Amino acid sequence: MLPSTLIFVAVFLVLLLTTTVSTAPTSTDQCDWTGSGGSGKGVRPVYLRCSRGTVFWRDPHGALRVVLSGGEGFHGFRACVKVFGPARVYLEGKTSLRPVYSPNDGKHKSYHRCFHSNGQLAALYVEADEPSREYNRRIVELQYDLEKQEEQEETECRPCSKEELAKTYCQSDLVARGTVSAVEKKTDLDDLVLRVTKILSRLDVNEDNELDVNYSHLQKEVRIRVPTSCDARHGQGEFVIMAKKRLGDLTLACAPRLETWAEAVREMKTAPCVLRT
Numbered sequence: 001m002l003p004s005t006l007i008f009v010a011v012f013l014v015l016l017l018t019t020t021v022s023t024a025p026t027s028t029d030q031c032d033w034t035g036s037g038g039s040g041k042g043v044r045p046v047y048l049r050c051s052r053g054t055v056f057w058r059d060p061h062g063a064l065r066v067v068l069s070g071g072e073g074f075h076g077f078r079a080c081v082k083v084f085g086p087a088r089v090y091l092e093g094k095t096s097l098r099p100v101y102s103p104n105d106g107k108h109k110s111y112h113r114c115f116h117s118n119g120q121l122a123a124l125y126v127e128a129d130e131p132s133r134e135y136n137r138r139i140v141e142l143q144y145d146l147e148k149q150e151e152q153e154e155t156e157c158r159p160c161s162k163e164e165l166a167k168t169y170c171q172s173d174l175v176a177r178g179t180v181s182a183v184e185k186k187t188d189l190d191d192l193v194l195r196v197t198k199i200l201s202r203l204d205v206n207e208d209n210e211l212d213v214n215y216s217h218l219q220k221e222v223r224i225r226v227p228t229s230c231d232a233r234h235g236q237g238e239f240v241i242m243a244k245k246r247l248g249d250l251t252l253a254c255a256p257r258l259e260t261w262a263e264a265v266r267e268m269k270t271a272p273c274v275l276r277t
Contacts, residue, residue, distance in 0.1 A: 030071075038062035038128065048144075055142040060087060060128035068122045070146045077146045079122050080114040082247045085140035086130060091115050092123035103129060112225075112247055117146075145246045160254035162264040165242075168254045170273035172242040175201040176222065177258060179238055183226075192224040192252065194241050200276040225251045240277075 031050035036058035038044055043063045049071045070077050083089055083101040090097035100113050160168060169175055177198040184191040224243050238258040243250040262277045
């Protein structure tokens with residue numbers, strides 16, 4: 001590791017101009033990338049054009065420059081990543097690098113690290129780090145999830161409109177009725193503990209059309225992630241929780257009271273799918 005951040009940034013900018021590509025075997029399908037090794041003197045480019053996927057880097061050496069692009073229709077987006085393993089991750093800006101992840105940054109390994117794209121792209125610089133006791137295996141895994149700009153975090157804390165409720169219901173990975181039994185406060189994301197009374201809709205099939213074990217075993221209780229900034233609290237009454245899967249975790253999309261949801265369904269003349277109460 002270089003001793004100074006300023007020296008590191010300067011060397012990074014030079015490397016961008018003199019990028020070398022390792023000949024180690026790699027595979028990519030524009031959503032996921034798998035590779036191994038690398039050159040200590042070069043930066044290997046990785047281009048991904050999907051809304052979600054994984055970078056899997058075995059025996060990492062040197063660095064990767066991972067360019068994220070949601071593909072057609074993604075003119076600007078908000079990205080969240082989860083990182084595991086001995087590496088340091090930086091978000092590339094116009095003139096500098098912004099730290100995104102390091103093994104010793106004090107944040108939980110399941111923490112969602114989010115940022116916004118620069119136009120249609122976001123570039124991450126992934127630098128191999130020395131293995132530690134926690135990461136004794138020489139494997140780096142980076143999961144990413146992109147959302148279009150209009151779905152950014154600033155809208156997550158306000159109540160959903162009736163029109164948004166129908167759209168969100170149909171696009172959610174899980175819709176369930178239940179009572180909020182607890183809210184477990186964390187540094188970055190709170191866990192809303194929902195005691196389920198009725199499952200209205202769920203997707204039991206993952207991206208590979210296989211049965212999703214997490215959902216098939218879902219019964220009486222489920223944890224939904226909510227940004228700490230939303231100040232989620234548990235209280236009386238029954239809610240309809242609509243959640244989307246992000247980086248393997250269920251995250252809250254809308255949470256109307258059951259009475260509000262039932263009224264919206266009665267008043268709605270058309271909907272993108274069949275709505276249940």
